[in-house]
Amino acid sequence: MNPKLSLLQPYPFERLRQLFAGVTPNPAYRAISLGIGEPKHATPQMLKDALAAALDTGLAGYPATAGEPALREACAAWLQRRYGVTVSPANQVLPVNGSREALFAFAQTVLDPTQAGATLVFPNPFYQIYEGAALLGGAQPYYVPSVPSRNFAVDWDSVPEDVWARTQLIFVCSPGNPTGAVMPLDEWAKLFELSDRHGFVIASDECYSEIYFRDEPPLGGLEAAVKLGRTDFKNLMMFTSLSKRSNVPGLRSGFVAGDAALIKAFLLYRTYHGGAMSPAVQAASVAAWGDEDHVIDNRRQYREKFAQVTPLLASVMEVALPDAAFYLWAGVPEAFNHRIPGLSADEAFARELLAQYNVTVLPGSYLAREAQGVNPGRGRVRMALVAEPAECLEAAGRIVEFLSPRA
Known part of the structure; x- marks a missing residue:
């Protein structure tokens, strides 16, 4: 077996199952x-119609890895409509089966483990695929x-120069998961x-x-690169997906775009x-x-939902409307520190909330690692407002009751 497999940590949701072992949720509430x-x-109907229409002829032959020109x-x-960015469809775009597999595979394309100290840099907290x-x-x-x-914002200035010197690849996540933060132009610069100084590749x-x-x-x-005059997209690759944009996580469809030399190498891999x-x-x-109509409507639904839920939760927790994405990154009240022996405040919060009100949230410490003596996710929880508004509001109401002083 590949000995590197033993280095992988349990996925956050496996850790969540372990945390909830032995917990009996309050049967007075339905699970949320x-x-x-x-x-x-x-899922947009036009997308489902296009998929159904293609099934008659679309399964009869092997597809090309580079994808169809269309x-x-x-x-x-x-990319041109959304960002004002011009790329060559022939050698600067490559379809992928969702951004998750592409991010992982791209790292295997770029990294050279024969170089001493080869390093991959990424934000903390982070999407666990980066670490894997x-x-x-x-x-x-x-x-x-x-x-x-x-x-x-990610504290790029905290990275020592000797780390940058051995860095081969950096993962940037903007808008971020779980914080929803968007990286501004000066940070891209x-x-x-x-x-340019160290020769590493940026995966966005x-x-x-x-x-x-x-x-x-x-x-x-790519938009930041163009604004800064970097129209060749040297050492830059962006990753995007239809999963969140078009509500089709099961379709497994996205694309990468950027540096033509990187596209060529990635296509070979x-x-x-x-x-x-x-x-x-x-x-x-x-x-x-x-089609953009379904995207605009999807965004409207999230905006309306967050406008209702965020102020409700802000009355009892440290939480604010994010720049983007569909998560709330909320601070847990200090009362949960040392609440349950052996558990962090965010773990105790999540466990007690499930037991008392049958609402599941993800401890922030599961989305981060302790580094430089700190786990930046500790004391926070991630809430994904992906369900219908009524269900999200009901969950928020239960959290408010959970945290409100008892009479």
């Missing part, structure tokens, strides 16, 4: 989960903390300068880009890896990337 970031809004052109056209990609790619993970006082995970709460859409990595997308899924994806 805010734990998993799985979109629950309706899909690459649809992705490039969307580093470990299985033979690199050392380096965890960069998010700073609450700066709206959870900082990372580009570091990339942007799967939450279309769920946002401000008037201005979140800045993307994926040809051997077996990363081709089904022609039927490609046809549905063309329809999805070409």
